[in-house]
Amino acid sequence: MLHVRVISPADRTDEVLAIAADCPAAVNVIKLPGAAYDPAGDVVEFDVAREGANGILAELRGLGLKDSGGIAVEHVDLSISTAAEGAGDAAPGDPEDAVVWEELSARTNAETRMTWSYMAFLALAVQIAAIGALLDQPILIVGAMVLGPDFGPVAAMCFGVLQRDLRLIGAAARTLAIGYSVAVAITLVFAVLSRLLGWIEPSMLDDRPLTSFIIHPDRWSFVVAVLAGVAGILSMTARKSSVLVGVFISVTTVPAAGNIAVAIALAHWDEVGASFVQLGVNLAGMILAGVGTLLVQRIMWARFGRSTSVRVPR
Template identity: 50%
Template sequence: MIHLRLRVPSQLTDVVRDLLVDDDTVVNVAVVPGAYVKPEGCLITADVARENAQNVVASLRGLGLGHSGAIALDEGQTVISDAADDAEKAAPGSPIDAVVWDIIEDRARDDVRLSWAFMAFLTLATMIASVGRLLDQPVLIVGAMVVGPEFAPVAAVCFAIARPRWSLLPRALSTLLGGFLVATVVATTIWGVVHLFGGFTNAQLQHRPATDFIVQPDIWSFVIALLAGVAGTLSLTTSKSAALVGVFISVTTVPAVGTLALSLATTTWHDARSSLMQLGLNLLGIIMAGTTTLLVQRFFWARIRVRNRALPPSLSSRER
């Protein structure tokens, strides 16, 4: 269930209350007149089945509540109630598979902000990946993949294209590319100083069999990126966020940036070109797959919701 908390202007209170009460997928509707004082308004709370939350929010937006009032969504609610069980049975589809686009958009808008924390994590992940490449240690490469935060802006790019929300796209791309640029510059500078003072030699980078896959991009790099893009997008749009860890350690984005920094510091141009190609293949695959997955989900849920609205309430409940 998703908990709704609404600030409703007094002239819309009856309309909003009736809209929620008449919906079989909404329960626990409560109205507190005059509860808000800044800005003024009535407080209306309710629990809605996740599968139909997007429809309910769209109806509230249609009343202008997003401008004249406020709509707050709180997911992850556990409601122990027979009425709540009946509401979920009346909703289309499965709660695990349901997509609430407003929640995803809110996350995407947070993820497109280029923060110090994002740059710090990406730079640290890049440094760890560089050490993994230098020492030929796959364990460090995997660790760098987990630390890297780059999937969030990549997912925001996919959302901006699929929804579409074009205003998000430039910010998502600038966060992603800006983060990679900062991480590369910092890591290259550090490794350049270490190399200059004899911390390691170019010969140490010549034979690294355990991590050579980073500088050997091929069709399988692209295929894995496609699969990871689908898995990552599904984990973000559904309640299966644990799968994200597997996505992080499947794609070779951060390892490619770490190897790029190491190659630039040692002027190993062949490895630098291969790393850039690996990074590009992975990003292209993830974005293509993620965008396609969102488009499929959008089409699928639109069909289910239209079909559900077209059926009489009693018939739609019996069919499920």
């Protein structure tokens, strides 16, 4: 279940109440006249099954409440209510499969922000991957994959393509490009310093039987990226954050970026190109799969009736 809190101008409150009352997936409707202070207005609260959230949120947005009031949505971890159980039964589908498009829109927009924490995590992940490539240590490569935060912008780009939102696509692409560029540059600086100190040498990249997959992109790299992209989008829409760990471990984006840095520092120019190809293959596979997965989900949810109609926010 989702809990919705609406701040509504007094002249819109009856419409808000009608929307909640007419939706069979909504229950526990509460009206608090004049309870809102800033912005001033009434407060209306209700619970709604995830499967029926898209239609009701679209109707509330259509009242212009984004500008004249506000709409807040939060997840209900426990609801002990026969009425709530009935609302869930009235909404076709399963809450685990429901895609709340407003929620996904807010989450993907947040993933495009160029934050210090994003840059730090990506830089650290790429450096660990670079050390793993130098030492031929798969465990370090796996650790770097888990640490990398790069799937967020990839998911945002997928949603942007589905929405035909050039602003979102551009922001996601910029976050990926700048993030990888900065992470590789930082790793390259440390790699050059390590070579000057005699800590690393070109021969360390000559024979790496355990991590050579980084520089050998093939059809399986693309297949794995596609599968990971599907799993990643499903984990976001179903709110299964633990599944994302498996997605991170499946793709070779961060290891490829780390290998680019050390290959440049050690003048293994053939590996630089191969690593770029590996990075591109993985990103392309995830983006194609992510867009396809979101498209299938939108088509499936569009088949439901009014109470569960899927109206993708624009």
